[in-house]
Amino acid sequence: MTTPTTPRPAPAADAGTTPPTPARRRRRSPSEQRSRGDVPFAILNYGGFLLFALLCAYPFYYLIINSISANDVSALGDVRLLPQGLHLSNYQQILALDGLTNAAVVSVARTVIGTAATVLASAFLGFMFTQERMWKRSLWYRLTVFTMYFSAGLIPLYITMQTLGLTNSFWVYVIPAIVQPFNIILVKTYVEAMPRSLQEAAEIDGAGTFRTFWRIVLPNMTPILATVAIFTAVAQWNSFQDTLLYVTDQKLYSLQYLLYTYTNQASSLAQAAQNAQGNLGSIVSAATSQTPTSIRMTVAVLVVLPIIFVYPMFQRYFVKGIMLGAVKG
Amino acid sequence: MSLTQGTPAATGAPAATQAAATPLPVAGRGTPSRRPGGRRRGGRPSSARSSKTMFLLVAPFLVLVFLFSYLPLAGWATAFYDYKPALGLAGSEFVGLQWFEMLVSSPVQLQQIGQVLTNTLAMSFLGFATSLLPVFFAMLLNEIRAPWFRNAVQTLTTLPNFISWVLVYLIAFSLFSSTGLVNSVLGDWGLITAPLKFLDTDQHVWLTMLLWSLWKGLGWGAIMYLAAITSIDPALYESARIDGANRFQLMRYITFPQLMPTYVVLLVLSIANMLNNGMEQYYVFQNAFNKEYIQVLDLYVYNIGITGNSLSMATALGMLKSLISVLLLVAANAVAKRARGTSII
Numbered sequence: 001m002t003t004p005t006t007p008r009p010a011p012a013a014d015a016g017t018t019p020p021t022p023a024r025r026r027r028r029s030p031s032e033q034r035s036r037g038d039v040p041f042a043i044l045n046y047g048g049f050l051l052f053a054l055l056c057a058y059p060f061y062y063l064i065i066n067s068i069s070a071n072d073v074s075a076l077g078d079v080r081l082l083p084q085g086l087h088l089s090n091y092q093q094i095l096a097l098d099g100l101t102n103a104a105v106v107s108v109a110r111t112v113i114g115t116a117a118t119v120l121a122s123a124f125l126g127f128m129f130t131q132e133r134m135w136k137r138s139l140w141y142r143l144t145v146f147t148m149y150f151s152a153g154l155i156p157l158y159i160t161m162q163t164l165g166l167t168n169s170f171w172v173y174v175i176p177a178i179v180q181p182f183n184i185i186l187v188k189t190y191v192e193a194m195p196r197s198l199q200e201a202a203e204i205d206g207a208g209t210f211r212t213f214w215r216i217v218l219p220n221m222t223p224i225l226a227t228v229a230i231f232t233a234v235a236q237w238n239s240f241q242d243t244l245l246y247v248t249d250q251k252l253y254s255l256q257y258l259l260y261t262y263t264n265q266a267s268s269l270a271q272a273a274q275n276a277q278g279n280l281g282s283i284v285s286a287a288t289s290q291t292p293t294s295i296r297m298t299v300a301v302l303v304v305l306p307i308i309f310v311y312p313m314f315q316r317y318f319v320k321g322i323m324l325g326a327v328k329g
Numbered sequence: 330m331s332l333t334q335g336t337p338a339a340t341g342a343p344a345a346t347q348a349a350a351t352p353l354p355v356a357g358r359g360t361p362s363r364r365p366g367g368r369r370r371g372g373r374p375s376s377a378r379s380s381k382t383m384f385l386l387v388a389p390f391l392v393l394v395f396l397f398s399y400l401p402l403a404g405w406a407t408a409f410y411d412y413k414p415a416l417g418l419a420g421s422e423f424v425g426l427q428w429f430e431m432l433v434s435s436p437v438q439l440q441q442i443g444q445v446l447t448n449t450l451a452m453s454f455l456g457f458a459t460s461l462l463p464v465f466f467a468m469l470l471n472e473i474r475a476p477w478f479r480n481a482v483q484t485l486t487t488l489p490n491f492i493s494w495v496l497v498y499l500i501a502f503s504l505f506s507s508t509g510l511v512n513s514v515l516g517d518w519g520l521i522t523a524p525l526k527f528l529d530t531d532q533h534v535w536l537t538m539l540l541w542s543l544w545k546g547l548g549w550g551a552i553m554y555l556a557a558i559t560s561i562d563p564a565l566y567e568s569a570r571i572d573g574a575n576r577f578q579l580m581r582y583i584t585f586p587q588l589m590p591t592y593v594v595l596l597v598l599s600i601a602n603m604l605n606n607g608m609e610q611y612y613v614f615q616n617a618f619n620k621e622y623i624q625v626l627d628l629y630v631y632n633i634g635i636t637g638n639s640l641s642m643a644t645a646l647g648m649l650k651s652l653i654s655v656l657l658l659v660a661a662n663a664v665a666k667r668a669r670g671t672s673i674i
Contacts, residue, residue: 038576045469046478053485056548059500060488062510066503077513125390134383140391147398149601149658153647154627155634156404157397164396176397179390209383238493241609245635260495260613263502293503300499307491312484319483319552 060304067091067297075291090298093290097269099250099258100299107255110173111236118232119225121178126187127213141188148181158245167246173239173254183228190224191217226317237307255303262299266292408645428645442629442646448535449625453603455539457596462543463550464592468584470551471558472576483555486548497545498613501528528614534622538610553595554588561587597665601658604650626650 066074070085078084094100128134129141151157158167166172198220202212218225243257253261262269269290408428410421433439473479489497504510505527512524527537565583574582608627615623624632626646634643 041472041576045472049470049473049478049482052547053482056489056544057485059504063500063503075508077508077510080510080514121390125387128383128387131383133380134387135380136384140384140387143399144391144394147394150651150655151398152401152404153644153651154630155407155640155644155647156401158635159404159407159640160397160401175393179393179397209379210386234491238491238496240493240495241612244612256493256495259499263495263499293508296499296503300496300503304492304496308488311488311491315484315487319556 060308063297063300063304067294067301071289071291071294074297075293090290090294091302094295094298094302099253100255100302102251103253103255103258104302106170106173106252107237110170110239110254111233114174114177114236115229115233117174117178118180118183119229122180122183122187122228123218123221123225124213125179126184127191127217128209129184129188130191131209144179144184145181154245161246168249168252170252172246173236173242176242177232177236180232183231186228187221187224190221194220223317223320226314227320230314230318234307259299259303263296266295269295405644405648407641408648410641412641412644414640424641428642429649431642432645432649444621445624445626445629448622449604449606451535452538452606452625453599455535456542456599459539459543460596460599461592463547464554464585464588466547466551467554467558468580468588470555471584472580483548483552487552488548489545490549492545494609494613497541497610501541501614526618529616529618531619531622534619538614538623541614542610554591557588557591558584593668594665597661597668600664601654601661603657604654 062080065081065083066079067090068086068088069079069083070087071090073079073084125144129137129144131137134140152160161167161172161176166175194217198216199212202216207215238256239254240256240260243252243254247253247257269292406418409423409425410418411424411427412418412421431438432442470479470482473482502509506512507524507526511527512521515521515525561584565587566579569579569583604626606625606627608625608631611623611625611628612631615628630643630647630650633639633646637643
C-alpha cells in the first residue's frame with residue numbers, strides 16, 4: 001500500500017542519477033579492476049536498505065494485524081506475521097467510546113482550518129517579503145525569521161495564551177500557528193526564482209499588489225503550496241503539546257492527546273468495556289473482549305490510518321518542495 | 330544612483346494620471362541596484378504610499394508574530410516575582426533575583442540542574458555525532474539502481490517522520506513492553522526467562538532516545554541530501570570517470586565533498602538549537618524509572634513549571650536557556666558567515 005505506483009517523485013532526481021549509469025555499465029567491463037567489489041557492495045547495499053525499510057514498516061503492520069486479531073492472542077504478543085482470529089469488533093467498540101468521535105472532529109477541524117489559514121498566510125507573506133518596495137521589508141522579514149530560533153519559553157507563552165484568552169479555546173490550535181517562518185522562507189525562495197516578467201507584466205496591465213498576488217503569483221506556486229500544506233496538515237494532525245499545555249476542556253481534546261490518555265488508561269478502559277458488555281447480557285468471548293493491548297492498537301491504527309493513506313499520494317509533492325527549498329540551503 | 334532614480338521619474342511622468350504607483354515599481358525593480366529607501370526618498374509621494382500600503386497588508390500577520398513571539402518576552406518579568414497565577418503579576422510579590430540565586434545556591438537543586446544540563450548536552454551531542462548518517466544514507470541510496478526499490482525504500486523510511494511522538498511511544502510500548510512483541514519472541518526462543526525491561530529502566534536512556542530519533546528521522550533527513558545530490562554538476566562525474574575513478578572514488582571525491590556545504594549549514598543551525606531538544610519525545614517516554622536521565626531542559630522546565638507549579642523558577646530557567654540560545658545563534662551565524670560568506674538569518 002505504501003509502495004507508490006505513482007511515477008518517481010521528481011524528474012530532477014532521475015536527471016541527477018542518470019549520469020552515473022553509463023559509468024556503472026562501463027565499470028562492469030573486464031578492464032575495470034574494482035568491478036569485483038561491485039557485487040558484494042550491491043548485495044550489502046540492497047540488503048541494508050531492505051532491512052531498514054522493514055524496520056520502519058513492520059511496526060505499522062504489527063499494529064494493524066493486532067487490532068484485527070483475537071484479543072486474547074494479541075494480548076500475549078503472539079500475533080506477529082499474520083492476523084489470527086480475524087474480527088472487527090475492536091473498531092466497533094472503540095468508535096463507540098465517549099470522546100473519540102469528538103476528538104476526531106476536533107483533529108479534523110484543526111487540520112483543515114489550520115492548514116488553510118497557514119497555507120494562505122505563508123503564500124501571502126512569502127510573496128510580500130519579495131516585494132522590495134514594501135516599507136522596512138527586510139526588518140520585518142528578519143524579525144519573523146528570528147522567531148524560528150528564539151522563543152521566550154514555555155511558561156511566558158502559557159501566560160500569554162491565558163492573557164489573550166486562548167486557553168481552552170479551539171483557536172489556540174489555529175491562530176498561533178498561522179505565521180510559520182520556515183514555510184515563509186520556502187515560499188519566498190520559490191517566488192524569487194519565478195521569472196520577474198510575470199509580475200511586471202501584470203503590473204503594467206494595471207494590477208495592484210493584491211491582484212498580482214491572487215491572479216498571477218498564487219496560481220503559479222501550487223507545488224510549493226502543496227508542500228507547505230502537507231507539512232502543516234501533518235503537524236496539525238500530530239500536534240500533542242498544545243493540547244497538553246493549553247487545554248483542560250475534554251471537548252477540545254485532540255486525537256493525539258486522547259491517544260496518549262488511552263495509552264495510559266488502557267487497563268481501566270478495557271475493564272470498563274468488558275463490564276459494559278457484561279451489563280448488556282451478551283456472552284463475552286475472550287477473543288473479542290477488550291484488553292489494554294487491543295485498545296492501544298486499535299486507537300493507534302485509527303490515528304495513523306489517515307496518514308498512511310494520504311502520505312504516499314503527497315510524497316512526490318514534498319520531495320519536490322524540499323528540493324526547491326534545498327537549492328538555497 | 331541618480332541614473333536609476335531618473336528612470337522611474339521619466340517613465341512615470343507621462344502616466345501620472347493613471348494608477349499612480351504602477352509604472353514606478355516596474356522600472357524600479359528592473360534596476361540593478363535595489364534601493365527601495367533611496368528611491369522612495371527621491372521619488373514621488375505615490376511611491377511612498379504604495380510602500381506603506383503594502384506594509385499595511387502585512388501588518389495583521391506581523392501583529393501575530395508580535396503577539397506570540399515577542400509579547401511573551403514581557404512574561405520574563407515573572408522570573409523576578411513570586412508569581413501566583415490567581416493573583417496575577419500585580420498581586421505577586423517582587424523578589425528580585427531570588428529564583429536565579431535558588432537555581433545555583435542549593436546543592437540539591439544545583440545537582441539536579443547539572444544532571445538536566447548533562448542530559449540536554451549529551452542528547453544534542455549524540456545528535457551531532459549521528460548527523461552524518463543521513464548523508465551516507467542518501468549517498469548509498471543513490472547507488473541503488475532499481476527505481477522501484479529506491480522509491481519503496483524512500484517511502485517506507487520517511488513514513489515514521491510523519492507520525493507523532495505519542496504514536497512512536499505507543500509503537501515502542503507495543504514492541505518493547507514486558508508483554509510486548511520482543512519479549513514474547515525472545516521468551517519463545519528460550520533466550521530469556523524473565524521479560525527484559527526496555528522502557529522502565531534508567532539504563533541506556535540516552536541511547537534508546539537516540540535510536541528512536543534515528544528511526545523517526547533518518548529517512549526524512551536523507552531527502553534533503555538526495556535533493557542536493559541531484560543538483561551536483563554531472564560534468565564533475567564525467568571528468569572523474571575519464572580519469573578512471575570507480576564508484577567508491579566518485580562517492581568519496583565528488584558526491585561527499587559536494588554535499589558538505591549543505592551539511593555544514595544544517596549542522597551550524599543545529600548548534601544554535603543545542604539547548605532546544607523539545608519536550609514531546611521525552612515527555613511521552615518519561616516514567617518514574619528513567620526520569621533522572623531523560624529530563625532535558627525543555628522537559629525540566631515543563632515539569633517544574635506546569636507539573637510542579639513553580640512558574641517563576643521555570644521562567645527563570647527558560648529565560649537563561651533562551652539567552653544562551655541566542656548567544657549560540659549569533660556564534661553559529663558568525664561561523665556560517667565565515668564558512669559560506671552568507672549569514673543564516
